[in-house]
Amino acid sequence: MTATPLTIVVLGAGKGTRMKSDLPKVMHKIAGRPMLGHVLDVAAATGANQIAVVIGPNMDAVGVGARAFSPQAQIFVQAEQLGTADAVKAALPVLKAFTGDVIVLYADTPLLQPATLERLRKVLAEGAAAAVLGFEAADPTGYGRLLTDANGTLTAIREEKDATTAERQIQICNSGVMAFRVNDMAAVLARISNDNAKGEYYLTDAIEVIATMGGRAAVVTCPESEVLGVNDRGQLAEAEAIFQTRRRGEAMAAGATLIAPETVWFSHDTRLGRDVVIQPNVFFGPGVVVEDGVEILANCHIEGTHIGSGARIGPFARLRPGAQLGTGVHIGNFVEVKNVKMGQGAKANHLAYLGDGSVGDRANIGAGTIFCNYDGFFKHQTSVGKEAFVGSNSALVAPVTIGDGAYVGSGSVITKDVSAGSLALERSSQVERPTWAEKFRLMMSKKKKAEAKT
Numbered sequence: 038m039t040a041t042p043l044t045i046v047v048l049g050a051g052k053g054t055r056m057k058s059d060l061p062k063v064m065h066k067i068a069g070r071p072m073l074g075h076v077l078d079v080a081a082a083t084g085a086n087q088i089a090v091v092i093g094p095n096m097d098a099v100g101v102g103a104r105a106f107s108p109q110a111q112i113f114v115q116a117e118q119l120g121t122a123d124a125v126k127a128a129l130p131v132l133k134a135f136t137g138d139v140i141v142l143y144a145d146t147p148l149l150q151p152a153t154l155e156r157l158r159k160v161l162a163e164g165a166a167a168a169v170l171g172f173e174a175a176d177p178t179g180y181g182r183l184l185t186d187a188n189g190t191l192t193a194i195r196e197e198k199d200a201t202t203a204e205r206q207i208q209i210c211n212s213g214v215m216a217f218r219v220n221d222m223a224a225v226l227a228r229i230s231n232d233n234a235k236g237e238y239y240l241t242d243a244i245e246v247i248a249t250m251g252g253r254a255a256v257v258t259c260p261e262s263e264v265l266g267v268n269d270r271g272q273l274a275e276a277e278a279i280f281q282t283r284r285r286g287e288a289m290a291a292g293a294t295l296i297a298p299e300t301v302w303f304s305h306d307t308r309l310g311r312d313v314v315i316q317p318n319v320f321f322g323p324g325v326v327v328e329d330g331v332e333i334l335a336n337c338h339i340e341g342t343h344i345g346s347g348a349r350i351g352p353f354a355r356l357r358p359g360a361q362l363g364t365g366v367h368i369g370n371f372v373e374v375k376n377v378k379m380g381q382g383a384k385a386n387h388l389a390y391l392g393d394g395s396v397g398d399r400a401n402i403g404a405g406t407i408f409c410n411y412d413g414f415f416k417h418q419t420s421v422g423k424e425a426f427v428g429s430n431s432a433l434v435a436p437v438t439i440g441d442g443a444y445v446g447s448g449s450v451i452t453k454d455v456s457a458g459s460l461a462l463e464r465s466s467q468v469e470r471p472t473w474a475e476k477f478r479l480m481m482s483k484k485k486k487a488e489a490k491t
């Protein structure tokens with residue numbers, strides 16, 4: 038990282054009409070985090086001294102989101118969408134008294150990597166007044182083209198609508214990411230006109246302005262996948278797919294086995310330990326930490342959960358926010374856990390709902406057990422002590438406590454606390470009538486034969 042101070046301006050005032058959404062475009066999510074959050078993460082990772090976010094009028098939710106993702110972000114409102122240069126002007130209060138590098142990012146370009154911004158800054162440190170991130174587009178339609186001279190120096194960026202036929206043949210396109218090291222950014226912006234096909238103030242025209250001021254502009258390139266701009270839901274899905282491919286590769290590189298990587302979906306913040314094995318079709322929502330040696334069997338949905346080392350989860354398990362599973366916990370098929378802490382070695386292997394409470398070390402929760410945590414108004418806690426054994430098909434009506442080592446007989450509806458070491462049974466006694474079955478069969482078959490004759 039260079040020692041030069043850095044200001045990052047994130048542009049997010051565009052309406053994003055092609056998303057056809059009530060939600061502002063930049064709040065749409067990639068891997069569970071709004072695109073704006075991804076871009077602000079990059080800004081923070083680059084060590085920006087100041088971060089400005091430009092939003093449109095009536096976009097209060099975006100401003101609130103921006104401050105949540107990056108408390109240092111300063112929010113500016115661009116009153117009218119007059120173009121990208123006009124949008125940067127909205128952030129002039131942070132640029133006026135600033136000397137250093139200024140990087141402009143678009144909030145709808147969420148896959149950018151901090152290392153790429155470092156490469157742009159390096160070019161500035163070597164003497165360029167501007168550096169533009171370009172890429173070779175598979176289909177350049179709609180992008181601004183980078184015009185270079187015989188020495189490879191960037192002379193201008195031509196928006197497609199303003200380009201000649203020859204200029205449109207150029208494959209190297211503008212990603213929108215631009216970096217500047219100029220004495221007076223306000224003076225550069227002031228010299229940009231709106232004399233073009235769209236009648237907008239283009240930030241891309243800064244390159245020609247800087248050239249007339251004697252400054253040199255350079256191009257840095259990156260793969261297209263890193264600068265995909267999201268303008269519609271199709272591109273949102275494309276960006277998601279690129280993110281997931283990247284994240285799966287990182288997980289495997291860090292020592293996790295993904296048996297069918299293309300079927301595992303990560304959140305932006307999923308953390309996996311070493312020697313974690315993940316079978317096909319596993320979805321991670323936000324806030325999941327998986328410690329070393331955990332095995333996640335096929336078809337699990339997991340969010341807001343901490344999974345201790347050596348645990349075995351699934352197949353078909355649902356772990357919801359607040360599940361805290363200790364070392365070696367076993368959660369089996371069709372078990373849902375929400376807001377429950379499970380001690381080491383505790384097991385719930387089949388068909389259960391454990392919501393709001395705790396399960397002690399090595400306790401065993403039988404098939405069909407339900408923590409009845411909700412009375413229609415309030416949620417209540419269930420506490421199962423260590424080494425307790427809850428028999429199959431039991432309903433534990435919260436608030437209730439099962440003591441350490443206690444047994445709950447199968448099929449019980451437990452409404453009162455059970456003391457440590459005792460057996461609680463709540464069901465009627467079994468009745469047995471010897472030879473009843475034989476008599477019953479005889480009677481019924483006679484009845485059936487009689488009915489068949491009529």
Ligand code: UD1
Pocket residue numbers: 048049050051052091115117118119120121123124143144145179180181182194196210211212213238239240241266
């Ligand atoms: C822009 C570039 C183009 C580049 C392309 C890459 C310009 C003039 N053109 O075109 O060279 O190839 O991105 O995707 O910059 N915004 C505002 N206020 C405005 C207008 C835009 O905040 O008044 C924001 C938008 O929210 C968006 C970004 O700036 O995040 C880019 O605007 P957009 O209109 O999408 O520019 P493009 O036509 O895609």
Ligand code: MG
Pocket residue numbers: 266268
């Ligand atoms: Mg765009």
